[in-house]
Structures are given as structure tokens and as C-alpha cells.
Amino acid sequence: MFKGNLLEKIRTKFPRAAIDLNGQPRIFFDNGTGTLVVGKAAKAETEVRIDCSANIGAGFDESVKAEEVIHKGRKAVADLLNAASSETIVTGESATALLFNLSYAIGKELTGTENVVTTEFEHYANISPWIELMERRKIQKVKFASLNKDDGTLNMDHLQSLIDSNTKIISVTAASNVLGTKSPLEKIGKMAKEVDAYFVVDAVHHIAHGPIDVKALNCDFLVFSGYKLFSSHGSFLYGKKDHLETLNPYKVAPASDHIPWKWERGTRNQSIFAAIEGVIDHLVWISDHVQSDYKERYPEGSWRRRSLKVALSSIEKYEEELSKAILHGLNGIKGLKDMPMVKVYGLTDLSRLKERDPTFAFKVNNMPDHEVAMNLWTRGGIAARAEDYYSRALKTYNQQTMIRISLVHYNTLEEVAKFLTTLHEICQARTPASKKRPK
Ligand SMILES: Cc1ncc(COP(=O)(O)O)c(C=O)c1O
Known part of the structure; x- marks a missing residue:
């Protein structure tokens, strides 16, 4: 976890972390396509x-x-x-x-x-x-x-x-x-x-x-x-x-x-x-909250490099927690006879989280990818997508599309929990997505 209430503070730095352009609550899990912009930038x-x-x-x-x-x-x-x-x-x-x-x-x-x-x-x-x-x-x-x-x-x-x-x-x-x-x-x-x-x-x-x-x-x-x-x-x-x-x-x-x-x-x-x-100022601001005493120990001019390393290392550590919660939850979504409903492509071993970023490609049994992505949006206000991401990996797995969620340091464990419940509901309901998200 980030120290104290740092995560809350971080979210205030991103004007669109919690609400979208219509002022509606929304969970942004499409960071791999392009992150939200930090207000300072x-x-x-x-x-x-x-x-x-x-x-x-x-x-x-x-x-x-x-x-x-x-x-x-x-x-x-x-x-x-x-x-x-x-x-x-x-x-x-x-x-x-x-x-x-x-x-x-x-x-x-x-x-x-x-x-x-x-x-x-x-x-x-x-x-x-x-x-x-x-x-x-x-x-x-x-x-x-x-x-x-x-x-x-x-x-x-x-x-x-x-x-x-x-x-x-x-x-x-x-x-x-x-x-x-x-x-x-x-x-x-x-x-x-x-x-x-x-x-x-x-x-x-x-x-x-x-x-x-x-x-x-x-x-x-x-x-x-x-x-x-x-x-x-x-x-x-x-x-x-x-x-x-x-x-x-x-x-x-x-x-x-x-x-x-x-x-x-x-x-x-x-x-x-x-x-x-x-952005660099934002990261330095994070490092000041994570570990504030190092500036005196580093010569002028080199402390910023050190700060950036501190900030990004703390982000890396925090993101491992997000990954752990996602993988644990995805593995647990089961259907008839306790069969897994979700196939995750890539590393799912919870002891190897250091080998991955919090980006997850998956499919739901017997449901087209775009239906799942649309359902995530309309039922849960979760921004995700289903496509090929211009990645050669899809060819390797012989797939045209995959659903992808990708998280960054302003995402929260509460958002992960909401995503997992929504996905669980989608798997249970198996209904086509409505075209619009209810207001
Ligand atoms: C790993 C990777 N490389 C390259 C690119 C292309 O970046 P750009 O849009 O800046 O050309 C992307 C974009 O998604 C990417 O994810």
C-alpha cells in the first residue's frame, strides 16, 4: 500500500480519476491505450x-x-x-x-x-x-x-x-x-x-x-x-x-x-x-511522500534522479497489490461444476508478480469479447476494451481480439473489487449488453 492517505491525494491530482467528462463515476482500466492526464502536466x-x-x-x-x-x-x-x-x-x-x-x-x-x-x-x-x-x-x-x-x-x-x-x-x-x-x-x-x-x-x-x-x-x-x-x-x-x-x-x-x-x-x-x-514533478511529489529525507544526502542535481527511482519503485510495489487482487479474483470466477469462466492469457502465478505489469488480457467462456467489454461499461462504468492492440501476441494465441484491462498507480483495490463483482455478474447473467450505460 502507499503510505497513509497518499493514494487519495494522488487521485486528486488526476481530474478524471474518479469521474468522467459527464461528471459520472467511472473506473478507468484502459490505461494501456493511453493514461489519464495529470493536472500538472x-x-x-x-x-x-x-x-x-x-x-x-x-x-x-x-x-x-x-x-x-x-x-x-x-x-x-x-x-x-x-x-x-x-x-x-x-x-x-x-x-x-x-x-x-x-x-x-x-x-x-x-x-x-x-x-x-x-x-x-x-x-x-x-x-x-x-x-x-x-x-x-x-x-x-x-x-x-x-x-x-x-x-x-x-x-x-x-x-x-x-x-x-x-x-x-x-x-x-x-x-x-x-x-x-x-x-x-x-x-x-x-x-x-x-x-x-x-x-x-x-x-x-x-x-x-x-x-x-x-x-x-x-x-x-x-x-x-x-x-x-x-x-x-x-x-x-x-x-x-x-x-x-x-x-x-x-x-x-x-x-x-x-x-x-x-x-x-x-x-x-x-x-x-x-x-x-x-509529470516528472508529479513523480517527485510522490517520492517526497514516500521517503522525504534523501534530498540532503544527494548532491544538488542528482536528487531528482533518485526521487524518480523512489517514486517509480513505490508505484511498482503498489501495482503488485493490484495485480494480486485481480488475478486472485479472476481465478475465482467459476461456472457450472466449478469450471473456470475466465481464461487469462499470461502470467497468473501469484508468486511471480514481479515479472508482470498490471495489464491483463482475458476471455469469458462463450461470450464475444466486445460484449464483455460493453457489459463492463454499461453495468459497472468500467472503461476497458476488446481488440488486437496492434500486438503480435494475439497471433501467437491464434486470437483476433482479447479483452484487456490495464491499471496504473491511481487505480484502487476498491475499483478492482467492483470490476470483479461486475465481471462475475456478467458471467452469471450472460445477457447481451445494453447499448447505453444507465444514468
Ligand atoms: C508497447 C507499445 N509500443 C509502441 C506503441 C506505439 O506507440 P505510439 O502510439 O506512440 O506510436 C504502443 C502503443 O500502444 C505500445 O503499447
Whole structure:
């Protein structure tokens, strides 16, 4: 549990944590698609939109201030990821766009004999850019490490067997956006270094769920998106300084040849930098409540990194409790002859909660997924969905859709209890969902 009444306080920081745009109570379990926005980020973003709408590079105040905002935002992200410096943080329209940009830049170095290794539970944002390289004959093959289907974890022996001296890129998600399973990044990073391949991490899904340290992971690139971290759209790519300097992304001739700008296409949107700094402030505020005495012990400039680690570690711990309650409840929904009514895809073992994020994909016996999702909404005011989430994991399980709920640190055990009772009722009633939620 978060200390004292910290959870209540956290929920006050998210204007839509408890009620939706109509002022109706609602449980938001669709965070994997995009989290709610923290008030601080939205406020900072609006202020910058109005006060610093001018472009950077001129001497008047709005322009100078806009440049400061961008610099501070980059620095905040560098602290979040424990990156060496703010110049190693590149922004782009989305994680998908950044990964395409990266694949094109690396593609310029390739000879057509290389291969890329990725996994069966990636989002297609981390598949299509590499397939594109293959179709343009920049690489020979994209190889997919298989899953242990019974628990949704990566088959590490298979992953190892795919890597050879021609492997140029190993690109994996930090956690599956459908199954919730985390990838053993440290191990995979070491495998990549053994063959001198680029180690690329897609942290889009995992970013809200625990600390990430690019130095400790020794990854070459890592990408995440602001809208999955309580902020606005717009995404961030970390790259090792040497790589960012040496690689040559596609750019227009007059654009800067220096990092990070040479990687950024077109004009920056300064408001996303203000928003992400708002999120970082929110996380620091959490750490102040969790453990307030460390600032004195860390030199000026390094305490924020420490705070972010403290905040995200406490979030990680709290989310394990949410996972435990969900899995325990889902396992307990039984039908005739005590048969399980709900099939969960992925890790269900309560002793292995550290290996997953609180993201759960499931199906209810004999009921179409969209009926279940709609019923969750109309009966319980629970925002969830049923689709394919652009994830390769569905193909692995031979499914077109799955129902997914994904929780973050502002969700509560009371919400979990309400979800479980509602799902139980849905399983008992087996009625089609009404189209509208009763007022
Ligand atoms: C794991 C993962 N990677 C990549 C993406 C794509 O992110 P973006 O929408 O910023 O391109 C998503 C989006 O859901 C995701 O969950």
C-alpha cells in the first residue's frame, strides 16, 4: 500500500480519476491505450501553448522562454531514464514514428546480410520498421523469439538460439502491452552486447509501471510515449550519444547537424516538453511522500534522479497489490461444476508478480469479447476494451481480439473489487449488453 492517505491525494491530482467528462463515476482500466492526464502536466502544457507559442531561435521573450522549456523538458526525461545528458533525448510525433526514423538511420549502415531479432509479443511499432528494412533488402531476416504460451513469458533459449554474428539489432518491448509480461531486459542486453548488436528497448507500455535506467540496461536506444505516462501525445527516444552522433537520420539539408536536433523532423512542439516536466514533478511529489529525507544526502542535481527511482519503485510495489487482487479474483470466477469462466492469457502465478505489469488480457467462456467489454461499461462504468492492440501476441494465441484491462498507480483495490463483482455478474447473467450505460 502507499503510505497513509497518499493514494487519495494522488487521485486528486488526476481530474478524471474518479469521474468522467459527464461528471459520472467511472473506473478507468484502459490505461494501456493511453493514461489519464495529470493536472500538472495539462496546466503546464496550456500555459506554454499561450505564453511561449513562438518558435525558438529569436531574441524576444516568448522565443527564449520556449527554448528554455524544451531544454528543461529534455533534462527531465534524461533524469527519468538516468540518461547521461539531455542531448541524448530526441522527440518525435509517436513511438512508431521514432522507431521508423531509427530503422531508416540504421538501415543506411547495413549491407543486406544482417538480421534483426525481436519477439512474438511486440507491438507492431517494434516490428514493422524492421520488416520494412527487410523489404528494402537492407537486412536478410526479422526473427521472432517465441513465447512460453502457458505463462506468456519469453522463451529465452529460443531467443538466444536466434542470435548469430549477423544479428545487428535486438529490439524488444520492456513489457507486453497485452499480456503484461516483462522482458528480462538485463539478460537480453547482455546477449546483444556479445554479438555487438544494437539493443533497442520499446518502453512505451512499461514506462508508467517502474523505474527504467538506460545506463544500467546498457541499451543503445529506448523509446516511450508521453500519453502512456500521464502526459500528452509526443514521444521520446533515448540514444547513446555516440550512436546519435554517428548515425545519419534522414533530414532536410538546412537542419542542424548536431544532436539531438538532427534527429528531429520539423519544428518542435514546446508544450509536450512542459507537459512531461509536469509529470516528472508529479513523480517527485510522490517520492517526497514516500521517503522525504534523501534530498540532503544527494548532491544538488542528482536528487531528482533518485526521487524518480523512489517514486517509480513505490508505484511498482503498489501495482503488485493490484495485480494480486485481480488475478486472485479472476481465478475465482467459476461456472457450472466449478469450471473456470475466465481464461487469462499470461502470467497468473501469484508468486511471480514481479515479472508482470498490471495489464491483463482475458476471455469469458462463450461470450464475444466486445460484449464483455460493453457489459463492463454499461453495468459497472468500467472503461476497458476488446481488440488486437496492434500486438503480435494475439497471433501467437491464434486470437483476433482479447479483452484487456490495464491499471496504473491511481487505480484502487476498491475499483478492482467492483470490476470483479461486475465481471462475475456478467458471467452469471450472460445477457447481451445494453447499448447505453444507465444514468
Ligand atoms: C508497447 C507499445 N509500443 C509502441 C506503441 C506505439 O506507440 P505510439 O502510439 O506512440 O506510436 C504502443 C502503443 O500502444 C505500445 O503499447
